[in-house]
Amino acid sequence: MRFAAMVLEKFNKPLELKQFEINDLPQGYVLVRTLASGVCGSDVHIAKGEDPRTPVPIILGHEGVGEVIKIFGEKKDLNGEPIEPGDWIIWNRGVVCRKCFWCTVAKQPHLCPNRKVYGINMSCKDHPHLFGCYAEAVTLLPEVEILKIPKNIDPAILVIAACSGATAMHTLDSIQESLTDKTIVVQGVGPLGIFCAVAAKTMGASRVVVIGGSPERLSLAKDFVDVALSRRELSEEERRKKVLQLTHGRGADIVIEAAGDSNALLEGLNLIRRGGIYLIAGVAVPQKPIPLSVYEHLVVKGITLHGVWVSDTEHLVQAVHIVTSHPKVFENLITHRFKLDRANEALKCVEERKALKATICFD
Ligand SMILES: [Zn+2]
Ligand SMILES: [Zn+2]
Incomplete structure (x- = not known):
């Protein structure tokens, strides 16, 4: 044949x-x-x-x-x-x-x-x-x-x-606690981000917020997420304010990087609450290092940083x-x-x- x-x-x-x-x-x-x-x-x-x-x-x-x-x-x-x-x-x-x-x-x-x-x-x-x-x-x-x-x-x-589906399930599987009552921010509305958002809702997350650029992707996401924030229409500071408003000023319990860009961490770390969990799922090829303040971003906030590979x-x-x-x-x-x-x-x-x-x- x-x-x-x-x-x-x-x-x-x-x-x-x-x-x-x-x-x-x-x-x-x-x-x-x-x-x-x-x-x-x-x-x-x-x-x-x-x-x-x-x-x-x-x-x-x-x-x-x-x-x-x-x-x-x-x-x-x-x-x-x-x-x-x-x-x-x-x-x-x-x-x-x-x-x-x-x-x-x-x-x-x-x-x-x-x-x-x-x-x-x-x-x-x-x-x-x-x-x-x-x-x-x-x-x-x-x-x-x-x-x-x-x-x-x-x-x-x-x-x-x-x-993307299997990687999304691995990402959510890495959260060793119930999603009930949790606010999850997903950065990126490609197939991985959308899958993470749908699955998080299915698994009982009380609020899912997505951040993305493409208006078509965001409008698709609006059907099943609670809040869709546009990177084109809102500044980074405005997006942060929205997330804080939704979480009594604390920040998201869980942030998922599904944008495929290391730079997304610089925003994500400012969206997460003290003691929150950050899952990095979208970065799949080598990228340039990013300037990260270990003290300010990670230690003082007691954040769990979790890389998700395949x-x-x-x-x-x-x-x-x-x-x-x-x-x-x-x-x-x-x-x-x-x-x-x-x-x-x-x-x-x-x-x-x-x-x-x-x-x-x-x-
Ligand atoms: Zn793939
Ligand atoms: Zn082996």
Whole structure:
């Protein structure tokens, strides 16, 4: 069987359409026909060589939903259901070693130094090549964790669960206390920020405030958050006053950085109350250091600063649940759909922030 894929041969060059021949695969592999592939903000950085993990050549795309073509041997999903040809599935984009200190002792497998990620650090030079979702098919290693999904949902919507959704659930999972009675500020209204906001409301947060720039994204967020603050219409000081007004002058209990910009911390640290929790979830590639006053920003206020790196298996399962129970919210998020051979346009569209969420769709 031949499958087309868009390959990044060199950083900062357009992806090229290539064909791959896949016949027999080793025992345990699952061959999946791609139904939808998410175009992530990090793909733009990866294509420019800004992610230190990424080799070339590579097929981009770490957010996939697909239909099983063939299982080489037998395989069950995370619920113990046998996987069969024709099943619709989503999978954990990361594959960890289950042997290292982080996988076994610390029980933090997302920090596994041997973690392989589809579309991020698995080159298509290696057999059987289809290790990214900007392709008509994906070859899933025997270790890949798979979850069957219902067929009554648009697969383009579910790609959000694969990366930003799972990371959002990891972010909220890192808060070891009840969200009831809490005010949460989410900085950024991209897919990650919107997912954090929807999930926080679902998990009982009493008030969710989002801060963003794009009027389209903010108006979408207004449907399910309590307060949406525009960076274009309000100054930083005005935004701070709004948050203080909402919290009896204390500041937010929890702030989530989902803007993908380290500079967001300089505002966020002024929005958080004494003893609050700050989760940094959006920064996914190396960035310039920021001027931070450790005494004033962190110590005196007794703030817990928590970096959130990628996600674990349970977060994917939770994210799929959130998407399937709020399909309408996430349907509105998919603003652009591209065919595979237009993946370069899709990347440009995401880079120029025209899309809320862009996907690559297949016939
Ligand atoms: Zn992503
Ligand atoms: Zn490991």
